Amino acid sequence: MTAKTLMAHVAIPILAAATLSQAHGADFNWKKFQGKTITFLANSNPISQALLTQKADFEKLTGMTLKVDTYQEQQMRQRLVTVMNAHSDEVDVFMTLPSREGEQFAAAGWYADLTPMTKNVAGNYDFAGLSQALLKAGTFNGKLTSMPMNIEGPILYYRTDILKKCGVEVPKTIKDVQAAAKKLKACDSSITPFVSRGLKPAVAYTFSNMLHNIGGSYMANGKSNLCSPKGKEALETYSGLLRDYGPPGVVNYSFPQISALYRSGRSALSFESSNELRTVMDGGARLKDTGLAPFPAGEAGQVPTAIGWGLTISAHSKQQEAAWYFVQWATSPEIQKRMALQGIAPPRPAVAKDPEYRKWIDEAPVRKEWQAALDVLATKGSSEVGYPIVANPQSREFIGQAVQDLILKQKTVDQACADADKALDALIAQK
Amino acid sequence: MSDAQTTDRWIRWLNTLQLVVAGIIILTPTAWMVMSSFKPSFEVTAYPPTVIFSPTIQNYIELTKTTPFFNYAINSLIVTVGSTSLGLLFGIPAAFAVSWTRISWPAILTLAARMAPGTLFLLPWYVMFRQVDLIGSYTALILSHAVITLPIVIWVLLPSFDSIPRSVFEAAQVDGCSVTRILWRIAIPLVGSGIAVSAILAFVFSWNYFLFALVLSNGDTKTLIAAAFNFVGEGSTQWGALMAAATLIALPPLLLATLVQRWLVAGLTLGAVKG
Amino acid sequence: MSQATATLTQDRQRLELSALSAPAVIFTVGMIAFPVVYTVWLGFQSFSSTGKQSFVGLANYSKLLTDYEFWHGLWVTIALYVLSLVLQLVLGVWLALVLFHAKRLHGLVRSLFISPFMMPPVVAGMMWLVILDPSLGAANYILQSIGLPPSDWLASPTLVIPTIALVDTWQWTPYVALIVLGGLQSLPPSVYEAAQIDGASPLKTFQRITLPLLLPTIVTAAILRSVDLLRFFDIIYITTQGGPGNASNTLNIYGFRVGFEFFNIGYASALMLTLTAIVFGAVLAFNRLRGAVAW
């Protein structure tokens, strides 16, 4: 952390306190639920970490106590499944990925309906200022189920020095990526030319971007569509890149491995979440030689995957209104700006344009490129990761399976897509 | 004669060689983990792996700064000591009674819980403890971990009690002892090392168990081992801190094992041979 | 009359003994009765996708029969089980013999030898995950530096089971060795003296005397390991989550994922109970075997 960002940390809260105290004047009583305790089940990612640095502010503002229970993503989900299946009111607020589990949780009735609550906000909340796409992604059956906390998606991290050394241009199209990888492989055998997610449940996150760029879709006419020409092309392209230019053991790769590989300087092109910026820059080795861009265009142009974590209220919570105070506070422009200054891409275009945030962005070229990529995500992004069905998490397994089958050359593309389609059609039919 | 001596020496040398090979295989990974915990975080996954590096305790500092590591450690300690004590409290008399009566179903019953996958208990226990509002309490964690410690105590102690001559108990009866008093005055003092071994093993297995804490603890009562996962998270995989945490978590059981290894061989194996 | 008083003493003593084992029994029943009943009940329910809960009778169990993942999981479970068990028993006996003959080994050194199984499996999993990473890990570096080709370890669908078996073997062989060591120490020395007088070579002595006498101990170790190996979980949960593909998707991992990742608690319950039955069956079978090899 540079001295300047540290300054920003210190400076902002003072400013913020001033803004907020203006807000809760006449019409909105922040202290309405003074003395209550809200339990928040958080995923231990940078988003919650940034949010929780402001915890004291919330408690001071509302007089409530925020009890935080933090888990790694997978474990958080396990905990959540237990809590919700037991119809327990233990958790009031939890983090959710609408793109993954939204359909399912909504169908299971785990989300409280936030629609009426959005009417009960402080004057400066600016509901309309939230990314409409993300709000839409969090709406199921006309009910708003979660409020966006951030925007994120996979972006391409590339090594400017290696590209230069090997005479490779920054790829503009998917074909360029393949060509670049080939060239890089020939140029420097000690470098992994291209890496992206290969771990079965994680594949859909990056693969969806490829599929959409190529112009494919998961479903057509209520059927799985992986065996369409575009679908097969996407499968072959993605798995081909990883098979021919990826690291050994790429089928176990998800964000920790990809970041570690890239950070240690051993991969040239790395397709990974925008959230990994901090990890990748850890140790400072990659600060000067990294370039960032959205994933290059295919026949359908650039349709990057753009999703966000949402903050939602448990349907079993006994104090939903009080919980809403926390959700509202956490997704308010002010708090999202503070989170942005800690590297959390804001789901509010207005915050992205905020001068203070801009100043932070301008401090490092990498951040500028990062924000530019995120801007593309925000404007062109699709939140479709895996099948838009209730069993989305399970659909990701089959996508991942097809990709892995191809990486490991265990099936032909026709076999792989046919097997996946068959399983996915069954999943789709399951209502 | 001298021929036999040469063979003898040769065999001893061969044995030493095998010992060294086994030792290297067994110890290298752990040594590597400990070494990694003293590397800067980004260097842990450096390739080629660095063997010579300037050691830093940065990871340990990081660990204590960014996470309530010591709170977790204290939680682990409370849960482990609690469940071990409970295991001993229930297990010692039960093992004694089973050894005395030769009616073994109580001992087998406690073992049955070990045969089901731990995940089977997660949801039911959550529902159960929720009913009595004990989610997130030490009580729930201690009770759930006692399900692990109890069979360990009973099965390690059973053969210890069995090895006391029956007549000693009878002599005590004639001398005027009730069954309970025989347990306290005669049997327990006689199986001291067995109790120590069972306590250590119960401690280790309870300390190492992570699944139950996942659903029964909360942020305040989470155990170290359940919290260990928090070091692998999107955007924040701290390899160095992870290895530091791993080292610290593994330390108490390893230290205990070192302290009691002599009894351990005797106590553990007694159980295995006869049980 | 006399009959009554006679039973009185018996009753009093029996009462006292029951009172001693009562806390353990009551506690255990209290802790496992509800989960078992609840899980059996859950196994008759469907929670599929929409989250609506309904009684479906044995549907979850009949689904098992046609579920490819279940049969695959069973196969993976058994493959991993057999491979690990054989490795651990063979190496465990070997290590026990080596330790047994190293009588002057310092206590501290000896405790280092048994240290792996004291390590939390979660920690062991994390440690090995880093060591076995095909690109970044020390394992491949060592292989390459001695001129061997690198391996994909956990990332290869064909190698993942042997690799996990190796990791588990690293952790639990010392435990098996410890048990066997106890068995060795309890063997009557006179038997060896007799064998020596009979002129048996060291190899013959091991083959004909030591091994048969150790069999009950080895079977005991096998039972203890079986209970854990058939429910193989921790290390896979940390390292591969059942992958690559479904190459390491053991029944326990599969059941866990069905319940906690795909949210189908009903089907997961059926899976867990089936697995429990398998473990129980294996323990019973081994117990029989132990009776057969006892001396």
Added chain:
Amino acid sequence: MASISIRNLVKRYGNLTVIPDLDLEIADHEFVVFVGPSGCGKSTLLRIIAGLEPITSGELFIGDRRVNGIPAAQRDIAMVFQDYALYPHMRVYDNMSFALELRGVPKAEIDKRVKRAAALLHIEPYLDRKPKELSGGQRQRVAMGRAIVRNPKAFLFDEPLSNLDAKLRGQVRAEIKALSQELKTTMVFVTHDQIEAMTMADRIVVLQNGMVQQYDTPETVYERPSNQFVAGFIGSPAMNFFPVEWRGEQAVFAQDGSAALIDAENAVLMRRAGKAVLGIRPEHFVVADGATNGTTVTVKLVEPLGSDTLIHFDLAGASAIARVEPSLRPKVGDRITLRSQPGRIHLFEPESGKVLR
């Protein structure tokens, strides 16, 4: 100090009946030895008296008190076990004082009693030692000491000498006998060794299959065994038995019809019974000189014991032993003539084994 009486005692383990129906009266101050082959129920009977085994039916009195259902702890008896059953974790002193402590006896009194018992048994130097630091004989004394300090109504001994070597056994045997005379306490002693029984007991209970075969003084049991089992069990080497018949107004060996020499009194019994088993102890043979008649046998084996000599021979289809003067040293194959000492032969019913009277 008390008598012990057992009435209609039955002991079963499940379907297995160990003691079918037993009555026994042990007088105050009496030293009674239960003897019998292993599995005869003697230890069970002792443990029933001790209260370590419940009674299936019947009654048991110690003194005037009916003790059915009374736990061992409250019967005020002391017991010495075969393996001594010392508390391994306690010093000798504590082993001896433990029971008294449990009964709340004052410390000074405990100390007095322990010291006195220790002096009596010559174990004062070992009071601070742990049992494992003692020899077998010393442990045995501690076990007795533990019993003595209690001043119990009765001492029960469960084969306490079987773990001692032969020399020590003889010594301790004598000591226990002396002790019983000094303490004047009821003592019940179980053994399978008939020499122990003979040397120590005031009265011997010979048990078989849970039934009392004979209950009498050692002399009576030896000289007038009530049945063939007792006759064979008591005495070493054991009594010789030969089937005999009454043929043509004389007793003959059933096997070969040669004459068996019996005295007139027994001849009366034989005539009445027709068939019998003739018993004669090895020591009651005498070697006949040429003048007197007897049975001539061939020497099969000679065992010189120093004090006397055992001669093995076959007679009427049975192997038999005679104990003779040490000066007599026949060789194998020699023929010698034997006859019985007057009044020293026993006759038993062939079927029931009861002595003919």
